[in-house]
Amino acid sequence: MNNFEKRFISRAEDLIDDLYDIAGDCDTRKLFDIGRFGWLLTVGRHYPDDEFLTEEEFSILSEGERIWRQSLEIEDERLALVRAWIDASKVERDIGLGLYCCAMLMSGMYRNEDEAIVLFRVASERYAFAIMAPIVIDLEAGTHGEITGVKNHDNNPAAEMARRRHKEHYELSKYAIDHWHKNIDKKLSASKAAEELIGIVKLSHKKLAELISAEKKKVT
Structure with missing residues (x-):
C-alpha cells in the first residue's frame, strides 16, 4: 500500500465513522443501495468520460434515470437501488453516498488515483451537507423529515457530536x-x-x- 492509498484510507475511516454516527440506527444496507445509485448518477453527470463505470453500471444508470424520470414500476432486482434512491430523503442520499464512497476507498475499489480523489471529494461534500442539515429522524416510524428555519443542530445531536x-x-x-x-x-x-x-x-x-x-x- 503506497502513501497515497494510506492517506485516503485514513481520511475515509474518519468520515465513515462520523457518517455512521449521523445515520444512527438507519438500515445500513438501504443506505449503501442509495449511495451506489448516487455514485452512478454523480459519475454519469459529472465524469462521463473518465471511465469510472463499467458497461453494466452505465446500463443500470441509464435504466434507473428512465424509471426515475417516468415514475415507472421496478421489476428487475438489479434496479432495487433505484427505488431506494427515489424513496430516500435528501439527507439519506447525502449519508448513503458518503458511506458508499468511503467504503469504495477503504476496500480499494477504484481504478486509479483520479477515481480515488473523486470518491474522497464526493464523500467529503456529502458529509458536509449531512452534518449541516437540521433534521429529525423518527426511527420507529421510519420517516425522515427536514425542518425549515432551524439555525442550529439541537434537533440532530449526532451531527452536533460529529462537528x-x-x-x-x-x-x-x-x-x-x-x-x-x-x-x-x-x-x-x-x-x-x-x-x-x-x-x-x-x-x-x-x-x-x-x-x-x-x-x-x-x-x-
Whole structure:
C-alpha cells in the first residue's frame, strides 16, 4: 500500500465513522443501495468520460434515470437501488453516498488515483451537507423529515457530536504539532516521535505519526 492509498484510507475511516454516527440506527444496507445509485448518477453527470463505470453500471444508470424520470414500476432486482434512491430523503442520499464512497476507498475499489480523489471529494461534500442539515429522524416510524428555519443542530445531536469531534481533533492536531516543534528531537522518525506524544495528546499513534510525517515535509 503506497502513501497515497494510506492517506485516503485514513481520511475515509474518519468520515465513515462520523457518517455512521449521523445515520444512527438507519438500515445500513438501504443506505449503501442509495449511495451506489448516487455514485452512478454523480459519475454519469459529472465524469462521463473518465471511465469510472463499467458497461453494466452505465446500463443500470441509464435504466434507473428512465424509471426515475417516468415514475415507472421496478421489476428487475438489479434496479432495487433505484427505488431506494427515489424513496430516500435528501439527507439519506447525502449519508448513503458518503458511506458508499468511503467504503469504495477503504476496500480499494477504484481504478486509479483520479477515481480515488473523486470518491474522497464526493464523500467529503456529502458529509458536509449531512452534518449541516437540521433534521429529525423518527426511527420507529421510519420517516425522515427536514425542518425549515432551524439555525442550529439541537434537533440532530449526532451531527452536533460529529462537528464537535472534528473541532476537537483539529485542536489536538494543532497541539501535537506545536509540542513536536518545541519538545521533540526532529531527527526522530515520525513513528518514534508519535511514541513520544502518546499520553500527551489524545490521538492514536497512527494519527500522530501521520501528522508528524506531514509536518516534517513542510519544514524540510
